Amino acid sequence: MTTDERIGWWINQIRAGNRDGEIGERLKPAADLQPEFARLVIGDWPVVDILDIQCGPLTSLGNRLPGRKVRIRQLEPEAERLERLLSDCGIGSRGDLVAGSPETVQEIWPAPSFDLVVCRQAKWLADPAASLPALYAILRPGGALSVTVSFETAIGRPAWSLRIGAGGLSLCSDGEERPLGEAFFGDGAVVSWRATSGGDAAAAAWVTLEVRKPASRKDTLRRQLEDFSGTVAPLRTLHGVAIEGEDLDFIADFFARKPDGTAGSILPNDAAFLYAWMKKTRPKCVLEIGVSSGVSSAFFLESAERLGLLEHGFRLDSIDLLEHVYAAPDDKVGWVVEAMAGRLASRFNLLTGVTAFDVDRLIGEGKVHRPDLVFLDAEHAHPFPALDLAALCKVMEPDAWILLHDICLFERALRDSYRLKIRPDWMLRGVEWAFEFWPGEKFRGAGEHANVGAVRAVANVEATPAWRALTALPGERSLTPEAAVLLARLEGTA
Ligand SMILES: C[S@@+](CC[C@H](N)C(=O)[O-])C[C@H]1O[C@@H](n2cnc3c(N)ncnc32)[C@H](O)[C@@H]1O
Known part of the structure; x- marks a missing residue:
């Protein structure tokens, strides 16, 4: 699916007035931050900043965390168009739409600004080799990046894929294989991954990477x-x-x-x-x-x-x-x-x-x-x-x-x-x-x-x-x- 097709899909869903299923859930003004993401938020800061990458106009992450204010930004290449759509349809989103692409987030946020960055569909990253380090760079110390990607499936252009090899998770492109942490995140990053559970065969092949940025006292x-x-x-x-x-x-x-x-x-x-x-x-x-x-x-x-x-x-x-x-x-x-x-x-x-x-x-x-x-x-x-x-x-x-x-x-x-x-x-x-x-x-x-x-x-x-x-x-x-x-x-x- 290209970006245009993806955005078009959202426009159709919202214009058609689809209020059921997942869209209906996303339309609720408040929901608990999903547990798999809530556990990635450490520290007891009163405000938690989250960036949801290419989640469409309506984030599904949830915006409630006991005792904290959760501030969500939704990064979308066509943010203005989607914003107009929401406003025409009288719909509010839990997050703020921001125009941009993952590779260039540092132009929008030159300093580390997020406690959590979530990318649930890494297959839409045009260039993972540029965007994953950029998303990591805008994490505050102690922050976490969560990226879900399909195993052995090409992500981005040129084609990269994730494999499990002798040295753990690695990134492959054109026959070259590099350990993931080294390839993307540099010293100190703590990279872990887990298979993302799912009901069907395709879902079983998904993996979620979690990368924690180190923080000094x-x-x-x-x-x-x-x-x-x-x-x-x-x-x-x-x-x-x-x-x-x-x-x-x-x-x-x-x-x-x-x-x-x-x-x-x-x-x-x-x-x-x-x-x-x-x-x-x-x-x-x-x-x-x-x-x-x-x-x-x-x-x-x-x-x-x-x-x-x-x-x-x-x-x-x-x-x-x-x-x-x-x-x-x-x-x-x-x-x-x-x-x-x-x-x-x-x-x-x-x-x-x-x-x-x-x-x-x-x-x-x-x-x-x-x-x-x-x-x-x-x-x-x-x-x-x-x-x-x-x-x-x-x-x-x-x-x-x-x-x-x-x-x-x-x-x-x-x-x-x-x-x-x-x-x-x-x-x-x-x-x-x-x-x-x-x-x-x-x-x-x-x-x-x-x-x-x-x-x-x-x-x-x-x-x-x-x-x-x-x-x-x-x-x-x-x-x-x-x-x-x-x-x-x-x-x-x-
Ligand atoms: C909360 S501690 C002070 C902490 C210190 N200001 C700091 O931030 O490191 C309170 C101190 O006040 C002392 N204290 C209690 N009543 C006092 C009084 N009436 N006059 C002077 N010191 C008193 C206690 O012995 C204790 O050492």
Whole structure:
């Protein structure tokens, strides 16, 4: 069947109003992503990009995957014609039609853009030797290519065919036989294949190739950071901060180097928000409250280095209630700084056994600098985040910013309780309430970034009605062991 015949077939089916069988299935606006393709989608990205090659105007793949948004593009040489056809017939497709041919996909998507590329009818590839590497090239690291092809049947022009030989699956043309992985995909690609089951003799001769592109830890982190794109536009518009691809590369690189065994630390998306605020405010003195293993400390130090703040005398003061990591009593608080950013140790001042309530005194004693940016990631049970904020406002300039971590801790705990059937002991709303009730200027990102936010210090915040409403909310103080330590201190029993 030529391309013209294939497109003509679709036009006839749709014009004839055929709504039965497979066409009827494809007309349903939503369906589960077919299991054979769903299992090829790895990672937990909120958006999954799929390219369906020459599937006609209506993809059959399915567009539902729990907890994710599935975005399908359908590559067709006659996309515009097919689009007009769908619109004339009042039909919607699950995917977007894009005009192009498999050999030249890199002209449409110069950068790797897909988590899955599916070609169910490789016999329609005009030139497999050009199109299969091109389809592989537009896969993101960790992405998969699924190609179904008939055994020992010529595919494309000049004629290529697949054979099983002593060295596994190979590609043959003009008497030449080359291992498939080597012929098409180069180093690192993991090529597997399986016979595609079918009822009749012809179907039994079909094989599906699955090719997985390798992904390094940094690649995976970089992909996770794409979720930050929803926050990049409001950051630029509302706060004049431009976050570029190289900034995200820096963050991915930092987390790729992060040692294992850290506890309660910020995630790459959280770090992107902190970095954006460092870029916006260009602080000289950052105060961090809540250090644990020290991942955020090392991140602030390396960000300051990257942003050229060291030349302006940048310092990080970090304080923590405990001397050891709350989840690992043998680990000293802040150990990651030495492991990752030891060269910046002279810019780092760590104090333990103190809290936000001590900061005023510590500044007076010259042990901590007056901060122009604060990161609060300490006790999360209400009312402690609120009390910490009030204490910090007393030592900060009124227009200075305080960054809050774990604003959507409760929602994350709820998600884990459903997914993992557990009841996390960090199911707390303290930071969320403090942010929501905050009477001053504030900003938070979109998606995963809703977990970090920025509030502006407010002079005399305790006099505001919002504060009274906030502090009237029920306390969560008995919910964590650290809150019990704090409570005992406040009550003078420790
Ligand atoms: C979530 S961890 C901090 C993680 C760290 N910011 C990171 O991203 O790597 C919270 C830390 O806050 C400390 N903490 C708890 N209550 C505190 C308080 N009231 N003041 C200071 N630190 C506190 C705990 O000991 C723990 O080390």
